Amino acid sequence: xxAESADGAPRLADWIQxxxxxxxxxxxxPARLQAVVGDRRARISLDDEVVVVAMVDRKxxxxxxxxxxxxxxxxxxxxxxxxxxxxxxxxxxxxxGHAAIQGRVEDLTAMLHAVEILLDVATRxxxxxxxxxxxxxxxxxxxxxLGDAPPPAMTDEELRMLRRLGLADGEF
Numbered sequence: 001x002x003a004e005s006a007d008g009a010p011r012l013a014d015w016i017q018x019x020x021x022x023x024x025x026x027x028x029x030p031a032r033l034q035a036v037v038g039d040r041r042a043r044i045s046l047d048d049e050v051v052v053v054a055m056v057d058r059k060x061x062x063x064x065x066x067x068x069x070x071x072x073x074x075x076x077x078x079x080x081x082x083x084x085x086x087x088x089x090x091x092x093x094x095x096x097g098h099a100a101i102q103g104r105v106e107d108l109t110a111m112l113h114a115v116e117i118l119l120d121v122a123t124r125x126x127x128x129x130x131x132x133x134x135x136x137x138x139x140x141x142x143x144x145x146l147g148d149a150p151p152p153a154m155t156d157e158e159l160r161m162l163r164r165l166g167l168a169d170g171e172f
Contacts (some may be wrong), residue, residue, distance in 0.1 A: 003163035006040055010119070010138060011049060012044070012046050012049035012050075013049075013051050013062045015131075015135060016036070016044075016051060016053055016060060016062050017062065018116070018131045018134070019060060019128075019131055020059055020060035020061070021062060021127065021131075022121075022122075022125065022128040022130065022131040023118070023121060023125075023128065023162040024059070025125055025126070025128070026125045029117065029121050029125075030055075030058035030059065031058055032117055033055060033058075033060070033114055033117050033118070034055045034058045035093060036113045036114050036117065037054070037055045037056070037110055037111075037112050037114050038055075038110070039055075039071075040054065040055075040070040040071065040107055040110055040111070041053065041054040041063060041068065041069045041070055042054070042069055042070065042071050042072060042073060042103075042111055043069045043071075043072040043073075044072070044074075045072070045073070045074040045075070046074075046075060046076070046077060046080070047076055047077055050062075050065065051063060051065070052064065052067045052069055054067075062156070068106040069103075070103055070104070070108075071101065071102060071103025071104070071105065071107040071111045072101065072102045073099065073100065073101045073102075073111060074099065074100045074101075075093070075098060075099040075117075076098070076146055077085050077135075077139045077159055078098075079093055079098040079099055080135070081135075081136060081139065082098075084119070084122060084123075084125075084132050084135075084136070090112060090115060090116060092121070154156050
């Protein structure tokens with residue numbers, strides 16, 4: 001599953017596996033995601049790659065490509081980076097055509113709720129921030145065309161304030 005592309009970059013299935021490890025670092029997150037997703041399966045298309053994912057025993061897993069699905073989603077790396085940066089919201093991504101989803105309403109609701117959980121965890125949990133940073137580093141600079149440049153790094157003063165409020169750890 002961890003095969004690399006011709007240019008040596010990790011494949012989508014590898015990113016999903018890294019995401020699963022990072023998610024497990026947040027107490028309660030796998031259970032929340034499992035409660036939302038249930039036994040649903042989704043086909044995810046990112047750029048030119050496609051995988052089928054599901055939650056099995058509170059773990060995100062990649063299934064065989066021909067597995068049946070209850071919904072599908074398509075987007076680009078540029079959109080993922082914009083979502084992670086907070087330059088684009090999920091609603092705007094869908095409305096403006098940067099992402100597309102297909103399925104029954106209840107399945108789509110679960111899929112979007114799962115994405116919101118993942119985005120929340122990706123901004124707070126050091127292991128997930130590391131996955132996001134590695135994903136960003138693996139993408140070419142041209143992918144930053146969607147929206148503005150990433151937000152500037154936090155100043156020392158901002159970081160001290162967040163730590164004082166108990167909203168940041170030492171890994172920013």
